[in-house]
Amino acid sequence: MTTIQKQANNQIAHLSAEDIERIGVELDAIREQVIAGRGADDAAYIRRVITTQRVLEMGGRTVLLASLFPPAWFLGTAALTVAKILENMEIGHNVLHGQWDWMRDPKIHSTTWEWDHATPAEQWKHSHNQLHHTYTNVLGKDNDLGYGIMRVDEGQRWHPFHLGQPLWNFVNACIFQYGIAAYDLELGKNLAKSRRGAPEFRARVKQTLRKIGQQVTKDYVVHPLLSGPSAATTITANLTANFIRNLWSHSVIMCGHFPEGVETFERTSIEGETRGEWYLRQMLGSANISGSRLMHVMTGNLSYQIEHHLFPDLPSNRYQEIAPKVRDLFQRYGLSYTTGSLPRQVASAWKKVIRLSLPNNFFGHSEPVRPRGAAPAPVVMRVPNTPEAELVSTSSR
Amino acid sequence: MATTQTPVPLRDTLRARARRLARLVTTPLVPGDYWSILDPLGSSTDLRGRVEAVLPETADAATLVIRPGRGWAGHKAGQYLRIGVDVDGVRQWRSYSLTSPPRPDGTVTITVKALPGGTVSRFLVHHLQAGTVVQLDQAAGEFTLPATRPAKALFVTAGSGITPVMGMLRDGADRLDDVVLVHSAPRPEDVIFGAELRGLAARGGLRLVERHTDVDGVLDPAELAVLVPDMTERETWACGPNGMLDALQDAYDAAGSGQRLHTERFRPALVAVGDGGTVTFTGSAVTAEADGATSLLDTGESRGVLMPSGCRMGICFGCVVPLREGAVRDLRDGQVTSAVPGDGVLVQTCVSAAAGPCQLDI
Numbered sequence: 001m002t003t004i005q006k007q008a009n010n011q012i013a014h015l016s017a018e019d020i021e022r023i024g025v026e027l028d029a030i031r032e033q034v035i036a037g038r039g040a041d042d043a044a045y046i047r048r049v050i051t052t053q054r055v056l057e058m059g060g061r062t063v064l065l066a067s068l069f070p071p072a073w074f075l076g077t078a079a080l081t082v083a084k085i086l087e088n089m090e091i092g093h094n095v096l097h098g099q100w101d102w103m104r105d106p107k108i109h110s111t112t113w114e115w116d117h118a119t120p121a122e123q124w125k126h127s128h129n130q131l132h133h134t135y136t137n138v139l140g141k142d143n144d145l146g147y148g149i150m151r152v153d154e155g156q157r158w159h160p161f162h163l164g165q166p167l168w169n170f171v172n173a174c175i176f177q178y179g180i181a182a183y184d185l186e187l188g189k190n191l192a193k194s195r196r197g198a199p200e201f202r203a204r205v206k207q208t209l210r211k212i213g214q215q216v217t218k219d220y221v222v223h224p225l226l227s228g229p230s231a232a233t234t235i236t237a238n239l240t241a242n243f244i245r246n247l248w249s250h251s252v253i254m255c256g257h258f259p260e261g262v263e264t265f266e267r268t269s270i271e272g273e274t275r276g277e278w279y280l281r282q283m284l285g286s287a288n289i290s291g292s293r294l295m296h297v298m299t300g301n302l303s304y305q306i307e308h309h310l311f312p313d314l315p316s317n318r319y320q321e322i323a324p325k326v327r328d329l330f331q332r333y334g335l336s337y338t339t340g341s342l343p344r345q346v347a348s349a350w351k352k353v354i355r356l357s358l359p360n361n362f363f364g365h366s367e368p369v370r371p372r373g374a375a376p377a378p379v380v381m382r383v384p385n386t387p388e389a390e391l392v393s394t395s396s397r
Numbered sequence: 398m399a400t401t402q403t404p405v406p407l408r409d410t411l412r413a414r415a416r417r418l419a420r421l422v423t424t425p426l427v428p429g430d431y432w433s434i435l436d437p438l439g440s441s442t443d444l445r446g447r448v449e450a451v452l453p454e455t456a457d458a459a460t461l462v463i464r465p466g467r468g469w470a471g472h473k474a475g476q477y478l479r480i481g482v483d484v485d486g487v488r489q490w491r492s493y494s495l496t497s498p499p500r501p502d503g504t505v506t507i508t509v510k511a512l513p514g515g516t517v518s519r520f521l522v523h524h525l526q527a528g529t530v531v532q533l534d535q536a537a538g539e540f541t542l543p544a545t546r547p548a549k550a551l552f553v554t555a556g557s558g559i560t561p562v563m564g565m566l567r568d569g570a571d572r573l574d575d576v577v578l579v580h581s582a583p584r585p586e587d588v589i590f591g592a593e594l595r596g597l598a599a600r601g602g603l604r605l606v607e608r609h610t611d612v613d614g615v616l617d618p619a620e621l622a623v624l625v626p627d628m629t630e631r632e633t634w635a636c637g638p639n640g641m642l643d644a645l646q647d648a649y650d651a652a653g654s655g656q657r658l659h660t661e662r663f664r665p666a667l668v669a670v671g672d673g674g675t676v677t678f679t680g681s682a683v684t685a686e687a688d689g690a691t692s693l694l695d696t697g698e699s700r701g702v703l704m705p706s707g708c709r710m711g712i713c714f715g716c717v718v719p720l721r722e723g724a725v726r727d728l729r730d731g732q733v734t735s736a737v738p739g740d741g742v743l744v745q746t747c748v749s750a751a752a753g754p755c756q757l758d759i
Contacts, residue, residue: 043486054431101701104488107430107443109703111681114425214424222421
């Protein structure tokens, strides 16, 4: 998809500035309703998930003490994998978003939580909560669009490096947690000669290496040693659990913003963005995954990516409940709510990664892409109070 | 002369090493995070307690029997206990006087009066279930009997102000030679521990003066002087509304016996209602509009900021946070504290409100 501002017939062209603000008011009302109803049941939910996760993990690791026996290996690895996925997705990601801060429990709080992940929580919160969630799908601002190693939008400039991106994407999927750690360190930018020695960057690298050290020691040294004769098989069990979690979270996260139908936005389109416009960008810049209750929990309710991006700090267990209201809003305002089954969305995202590894229109497929530097199509994303400013900044890029 | 070296006890070294090893197993969590699933009271770093019973005292007061977990350091009669409970899913901390003497079975009691509109007190009295695990702090407070017991003592209490004094009476204060208790409550049936106090008086443990304010009106120091002519000669412990305590303090000061009066206040005496303003909690990226009567602590907590807190009455300094920029007003005396960037003045958030826009470093 090319950025919404450059499409000839974009799906928001029919919305007036008033419509967009009305959408904002309606979404605010949905948010208020959830906040007013937050209470003991929600608190019990997250505590139940945390307890389940910890029991599964302890159970899995205990069984793995005897992982020399294949049935113990399978059972222990399965439990550990599920525990690790729950820990990152439904618990870690959401706690670090501050979804449970309202409980004022210092044990379940975004400022104190640390997760079972290569990247330190503090760094992830910056790159994810502050950058990605603020600049969602804005070209040049949201590095989640391809993580700096891929081209996932026609509007991103092609480079021969991108020929290899199906491979890069596969490798990233296999080592996803380390990919995220590198991404949070902004290695691409910071390894430039001029920045390499910056004390702030060095401190962050140290922090990340320390975290990775602790994680690796736990999974590949301490628990194997505790397993005695089963040391080698405990190592393979931990490798397997971490590997499956990498593949799983990579797939889920690809489904959030890469499938066909998800819109991207021009950098200039967010200058002076109103609350309504911000909401609209989140609505069109995210895609859901349909599926069973268990699937939703295992994705950390990121299967409700649209709802999550609208309200990143609402408790994840509530996304399911507000989804019909949000979907109804899409319908009433003539917008497309992108959703599909997990296999379909994963395939769609991969298709895009593969297609965009080649330059635009490589096979002569004619997408209505406007050449760079041309005047932008009239769009309603911005209330047209400063059309000149917008024009100037666009054409100067 | 031989020098002696204090050897680090081997047990402590081993324990510290074991703890470090255990952390390697559980990182990024601590062993206690797993252990507390099996034994919620077993953590020595996070003090918790289990509510064993909730016993009604009057229509709107109840006594909570709590078994503190590992790490409980005990208490002195008259001290208070900070207790954290989840009300509608939100952790709320309050302080209540301990009403039990130190007991051999290790349980303690607090007695709570449900205040109209009191989120926590009403929950504790009317909805708390036995078996609930609550968060605790160590007992604190100076409102206690001295090691050398005074020959003549006077207790002046009103309403739930009887609670710390009950703790002292149960801890042997009733065996002092000469004890007078003057207690105010609206009606006889509102007297918390009414039967027990009357029983003590009947057995000669103390002289009890019950004042029923619905009929007799609020007690003032002049009337107290009639009831207890030698009051300022007595070591006196008073607990009740701020108005009563202020009047008593004046009377004792006037008689030159100010040092004989020991008071315990449940609420800070609030005088200042300032301007309010926008409060920014910089470390938490939270901004809130606050009026001039709401404490910064309440403002932060209501927005989910993990505020440190303590007594909530301006005593313990458990809630201090650096004020990075702006002005706050002390709710007790109206004093304004201001800071410019770089100052980082520490302010007590529980008794300070915004006096204009301000930034707190949390």
